[in-house]
Amino acid sequence: xxxxxxxxxxxxxxxxxxxxxxxxxxxxxxxxxxxxxxxxxxxxxxxxxxxxxxxxxxxxxxxxxxxxxxxxxxxxxxxxxxxxxxxxxxxxxxxxxxxxxxxxxxxxxxxxxxxxxxxxxxxxxxxxxxxxxxxxxxxxxxxxxxxxxxxxxxxxxxxxxxxxxxxxxxxxxxxxxxxxxxxxxxxxxxxxxxxxxxxxxxxxxxxxxxxxxxxxxxxxxxxxxxxxxxxxxxxxxxxxxxxxxxxxxxxxxxxxxxxxxxxxxxxxxxxxxxxxxxxxxxxxxxxxxxxxxxxxxxxxxxxxxxxxxxxxxxxxxxxxxxxxxxxxxxxxxxxxxxxxxxxxxxxx
Amino acid sequence: xxxxxxxxxxxxxxxxxxxxxxxxxxxxxxxxxxxxxxxxxxxxxxxxxxxxxxxxxxxxxxxxxxxxxxxxxxxxxxxxxxxxxxxxxxxxxxxxxxxxxxxxxxxxxxxxxxxxxxxxxxxxxxxxxxxxxxxxxxxxxxxxxxxxxxxxxxxxxxxxxxxxxxxxxxxxxxxxxxxxxxxxxxxxxxxxxxxxxxxxxxxxxxxxxxxxxxxxxxxxxxxxxxxxxxxxxxxxxxxxxxxxxxxxxxxxxxxxxxxxxxxxxxxxxxxxxxxxxxxxxxxxxxxxxxxxxxxxxxxxxxxxxxxxxxxxxxxxxxxxx
Numbered sequence: 001x002x003x004x005x006x007x008x009x010x011x012x013x014x015x016x017x018x019x020x021x022x023x024x025x026x027x028x029x030x031x032x033x034x035x036x037x038x039x040x041x042x043x044x045x046x047x048x049x050x051x052x053x054x055x056x057x058x059x060x061x062x063x064x065x066x067x068x069x070x071x072x073x074x075x076x077x078x079x080x081x082x083x084x085x086x087x088x089x090x091x092x093x094x095x096x097x098x099x100x101x102x103x104x105x106x107x108x109x110x111x112x113x114x115x116x117x118x119x120x121x122x123x124x125x126x127x128x129x130x131x132x133x134x135x136x137x138x139x140x141x142x143x144x145x146x147x148x149x150x151x152x153x154x155x156x157x158x159x160x161x162x163x164x165x166x167x168x169x170x171x172x173x174x175x176x177x178x179x180x181x182x183x184x185x186x187x188x189x190x191x192x193x194x195x196x197x198x199x200x201x202x203x204x205x206x207x208x209x210x211x212x213x214x215x216x217x218x219x220x221x222x223x224x225x226x227x228x229x230x231x232x233x234x235x236x237x238x239x240x241x242x243x244x245x246x247x248x249x250x251x252x253x254x255x256x257x258x259x260x261x262x263x264x265x266x267x268x269x270x271x272x273x274x275x276x277x278x279x280x281x282x283x284x285x286x287x288x289x290x291x292x293x294x295x296x297x298x299x300x301x302x303x304x305x306x307x308x309x310x311x312x313x314x315x316x317x318x319x320x321x322x323x324x325x326x327x328x329x330x331x332x333x334x335x336x337x338x339x340x341x342x343x344x345x346x347x348x
Numbered sequence: 349x350x351x352x353x354x355x356x357x358x359x360x361x362x363x364x365x366x367x368x369x370x371x372x373x374x375x376x377x378x379x380x381x382x383x384x385x386x387x388x389x390x391x392x393x394x395x396x397x398x399x400x401x402x403x404x405x406x407x408x409x410x411x412x413x414x415x416x417x418x419x420x421x422x423x424x425x426x427x428x429x430x431x432x433x434x435x436x437x438x439x440x441x442x443x444x445x446x447x448x449x450x451x452x453x454x455x456x457x458x459x460x461x462x463x464x465x466x467x468x469x470x471x472x473x474x475x476x477x478x479x480x481x482x483x484x485x486x487x488x489x490x491x492x493x494x495x496x497x498x499x500x501x502x503x504x505x506x507x508x509x510x511x512x513x514x515x516x517x518x519x520x521x522x523x524x525x526x527x528x529x530x531x532x533x534x535x536x537x538x539x540x541x542x543x544x545x546x547x548x549x550x551x552x553x554x555x556x557x558x559x560x561x562x563x564x565x566x567x568x569x570x571x572x573x574x575x576x577x578x579x580x581x582x583x584x585x586x587x588x589x590x591x592x593x594x595x596x597x598x599x600x601x602x603x604x605x606x607x608x609x610x611x612x613x614x615x616x617x618x619x620x621x622x623x624x625x626x627x628x629x630x631x632x633x634x635x636x637x638x639x640x641x642x643x644x645x646x647x648x649x650x651x652x653x654x655x656x657x658x659x660x661x662x663x664x665x666x667x668x669x
Contacts, residue, residue: 024434044434068398069432087429088398108402110429128404148406149422167408167421189411190421208421208460209411230461 003289003330005301005308009348014312017344018054022046022061026335028073031326033118034080037096038324038333040341041070047084049098052331054345065092065100072114078121078136085111091125091134103138113152117159122175124162126150131164133175143173143182151192157200165191165205170215172203185215187222193233199241202257206232212246212255214262223263225255229277236283236290243268243304245290247278252290252302252309271309274298282323291332293320299334301346312344353468355545356427356440358453360494361475362484363446366504370475370536371443375399379540381438384430386423388445401426405445407452410459416603416627417459418452424460431466439544440467447490450474450497451606451627457549458629471548474498474528475536479508481517489653492574495521496606496651497626498528499548507534524574525651551622551633574606576651579661583668584615585646590667594630597663602628605652611635613644615669 024044031038031052040048045064051057066086073084082094089106091114106127113126121136129145131153144150148167155162156172163172169186185203191213193206204214212225212232225246234247243254244262252271255262276296283290288305297320299313318338325332334342361367371385386401403422410417423442430440442453450472457469474494477484484491495501501521506514514532521530531542547553590612598605605627612621623632638644648664 025432027432043432071429190408
């Protein structure tokens with residue numbers, strides 16, 4: 001089965017989908033490792049599970065598992081459940097049926113960001129100036145303190161390192177058994193988003209000052225892309241690492257990283273212009289597709305090979321807050337600030 | 349989905365002045381409102397409350413080479429996080445440590461678009477310890493700067509000083525910043541509507557907040573290092589010249605100018621032009637229209653360190669028609 005955005009059906013009917021509303025903002029969404037279930041983290045502390053199969057009956061909304069808002073949610077790399085963290089300082093493992101067990105409770109702190117490495121079964125969490133790495137057995141190791149709160153965190157391709165974004169640049173830690181000193185990559189200002197490239201060679205950050213910064217890890221050289229009208233809070237590398245997609249533009253915007261890299265080249269831009277800017281961008285896990293959610297509410301799917309795009313949902317004014325692809329790349333989960341949760345089945 | 353902006357009050361004051369007492373009062377009293385409180389020392393507040401958020405006062409310099417363009421990145425993150433909650437807030441209070449400069453907190457609300465979309469800076473409230481203020485002035489710049497930045501001052505612990513001492517402290521406060529509204533308190537006891545939702549940074553409410561703003565100058569010519577200066581004129585202002593002058597002035601002297609605000613009678617314009625600034629950052633807009641037959645007068649106020657009155661006066665006069 002293949003996604004073909006040239007198929008005229010896309011322009012006539014929307015693909016099968018399921019839409020559920022809550023009365024709290026959707027903060028994050030993810031598909032489970034087996035792709036059978038989508039989870040949506042909400043501002044009321046609950047996590048709503050919806051089956052990927054849009055015809056299957058959805059279970060009722062569960063009780064809140066966090067006391068305040070959920071701040072982050074990812075697929076559990078060790079099971080078909082999820083990991084969630086909140087402003088109550090707790091990191092929870094949620095089983096596929098939604099029941100929660102606590103991995104750590106950092107009293108009085110927020111656990112802002114989570115990341116995972118599926119093959120190694122590792123998860124990482126940011127807690128103030130510290131980064132935590134949680135292994136399969138639930139053992140926690142701490143890395144830090146960094147010079148300021150860790151604003152974003154990601155694993156290297158091979159799962160041997162983590163990168164943390166903070167003021168003044170990023171820090172890369174080896175998380176193997178032998179502890180090596182961390183490597184620091186400096187660039188002034190506050191770095192608010194971070195994504196390690198899917199080939200492991202680059203780390204990209206979005207800064208407070210509407211720029212993107214990218215480091216070549218092996219050579220320790222860096223580059224800066226300017227000209228965004230807003231902070232770039234969402235970054236996504238294509239599966240083949242040839243493109244870095246960025247939010248905060250009205251159309252798909254991809255920097256070319258194949259060959260010599262993007263220096264001196266403009267980004268590739270394509271797609272229909274949204275009413276607002278892209279708030280969340282997510283590259284397909286395997287193929288040349290990319291999904292974008294807008295701060296004006298639209299949802300758009302693009303194909304960078306053919307430069308075709310289709311609008312899956314028109315503007316409803318509520319900013320799209322999260323987007324996730326299923327592991328097989330045939331389903332999309334979407335959430336917005338208004339509390340709407342959407343699961344789309346893209347097979348047609 | 350347009351949501352009302354949540355007002356944010358910045359609470360400053362020297363160690364032991366009574367900030368914690370005030371916050372405890374706000375968190376424990378029955379007022380039917382929901383306030384989130386961002387503090388530095390979690391332990392200091394006696395209440396265990398999920399509306400209290402711990403911050404680390406993490407300041408970073410903007411990458412534009414300006415040393416006074418400092419911003420609290422942790423506040424941006426925390427406010428974004430608070431806005432994700434289902435619970436809606438009537439206000440947010442940000443406590444700064446006793447030795448902190450309120451500049452970076454205020455500038456955060458001028459800088460970050462996401463923060464500006466969801467919240468608005470309401471006022472800087474400074475708690476002053478009536479008994480120790482004069483001594484604190486000798487110990488460093490902080491006590492003086494906290495008063496200079498203030499829109500509202502709680503002159504607290506008045507029960508611990510004599511009437512003479514109190515008058516002396518009040519005089520010193522006014523010589524640094526005559527524009528702040530002073531409330532005399534014991535044990536930080538004050539009606540919340542005297543300190544919250546004052547609209548001190550609201551360009552539309554500059555006149556409402558300071559009804560005598562245009563009436564008379566309060567300039568005190570004491571030898572204070574930190575002081576306020578105001579300039580008035582009945583002659584219309586040339587907007588291009590003013591913009592050029594103010595831009596250059598803030599570029600050059602921004603670090604020393606803590607607060608600036610003004611109401612201008614622009615040549616030929618039917619409305620008042622109003623502005624507000626903290627260091628180099630500024631917001632400006634058209635305000636109320638001038639009424640028929642109303643006397644059109646402009647007034648500028650600067651509060652800062654080592655202000656050169658002669659130079660500022662000449663600069664302003666060069667902008668007049």
